[in-house]
Amino acid sequence: MKHRLFLVALVSLISLIVSPQLMASSESEVAQPEQAKTAQVALPSALTYLNNMKQAYNNLNYTLLYLNTAQNKIEPKQLVHGVIDGKRISYFTYLNGAMRESLQFDGKISFYQQGTKPYSLISHQDQSVFADIANFDFKSGNRSYEYIILGKDRIAGKKAIAIRMISKDKYRYSYIVWLDLGSYLPLRLDIINKSNIILEQTMVVSMNISHTVSPWIKQLSTQSTPDILTLPQTTTSNIAQWNVDWLPTGFKVIKDDQHKLMMHDTDPVSYLMLNDGIVSVSVYISSNKSLLADQQTIIQRGGTLIYTKQVNNAEVNIIGQIPLVTAEKIAASIKPVH
Missing domain, CATH: 3.30.200.100 (MucB/RseB, C-terminal domain)
Structure with a gap:
């Protein structure tokens, strides 16, 4: 009898010790999915990355050396970008062949080409590399594109993340843009058709970011520019619209x-x-x-x-x-x- 009472007491004691552990284990199993869900919500979305790119592209001081590839033709180019007193300035040049340069600042863009007279045009539209994709309104653009994170890679020695912009119809191309995970500047852009063939690619091979604007490009902003080219007016009274x-x-x-x-x-x-x-x-x-x-x-x-x-x-x-x-x-x- 005493032996039987001893066994009952021993079983009760063990259950008291084990039960809290089982409960804790059960609570932990319930909590883990909730924690995982929280972690997923905290990860940046594709839209967040793209908007970060937009801010970086317009507000940082940087120099990009890049290659533009289309139909097996490769052209090396350079972009120097800075912000002076809240105004963006961009210097662009082709690195091969005849000299071709442009400077965009304060509402106009000036063109310089070997063998021709330089001229300027009134323009507030950004003409530099990646400008069209970097200045896109991604929020309203989701009517035409779906944004998906593809994964991480390495471009120009930088850790990068790839975002795919998938066209929702057959009337436009899709894009893949790679962003530097340190600065969010664009490092590569592919234009892709519906067969997933890359039609054109722009890829950075060297990038330099500075806290201050380049002294050289700051000096360019103070120099006189070519005269503004005025296009002749045409008479439209007899022209069909x-x-x-x-x-x-x-x-x-x-x-x-x-x-x-x-x-x-x-x-x-x-x-x-x-x-x-x-x-x-x-x-x-x-x-x-x-x-x-x-x-x-x-x-x-x-x-x-x-x-x-x-x-x-x-x-x-x-x-x-x-x-x-x-x-x-x-x-x-x-x-x-x-």
């Missing part, structure tokens, strides 16, 4: 005027500029019919398409980084204003 009845989601007409082109010495042509925040598309429309009225011309260089077609008794030329199907639909939708 045109409408574009179809545009891909996100695109809109941001410019509509008349141009004189070398191939049209007498009559100006209608000019439309379309933009979706990343891509600019130029549309030229002339009432002069070509000798090849029933044919179309397609020229592709990297991501840039040059498309010519006779539509509604007019010659339409479309130039931009868009798929062929987009150019065809835009051209087919062009109609005269009555």
Whole structure:
């Protein structure tokens, strides 16, 4: 009897010791998924990374050496960027061949090319490398693109994270952009078609970031620039106006005027500029019919398409980084204003 009571007491004691441990273990098992969920929420999203890139690109002082590759043609270029008294300044140059440079500062951009007279243009649009992707409104852009983190890699000796911007329709290209995890500056950009083929690539091979603006580029900001080029005004009273009845989601007409082109010495042509925040598309429309009225011309260089077609008794030329199907639909939708 005493032996039996001793066993019962021993079992009770063991259960008292083990039960809190089991409870703690059970609580731990419940808590772990909650902790994991919290950790996932804390990780930056693709949108956060892209917005960080936007801030870094516009506000840091840096020098980028990079390669632009399209159809097996590689061009080395350089960008020097700084911020002076709250104003951005960008110096850009081609590193091979004839000297070609530009300087953008305080609302104008100046061009210098070997063998030609330098000139300036009034422009507030950033013309430097990565500018279109870095200045995109990513929040509203999710109507046209889906943002996905692909993973990490190493670009130009820097730890980088890759973000894919997937087009939600067939009327624009997709992109993969690699960001430096230290500064969030863009290090590489691929333009990709629907078959996942890289049409064009821009990749940094050397990057230098400084706390202060380069003394050299600061000196450039104080020097006089070439005269502003004024384009001759054209008379449009007898020129037919045109409408574009179809545009891909996100695109809109941001410019509509008349141009004189070398191939049209007498009559100006209608000019439309379309933009979706990343891509600019130029549309030229002339009432002069070509000798090849029933044919179309397609020229592709990297991501840039040059498309010519006779539509509604007019010659339409479309130039931009868009798929062929987009150019065809835009051209087919062009109609005269009555």
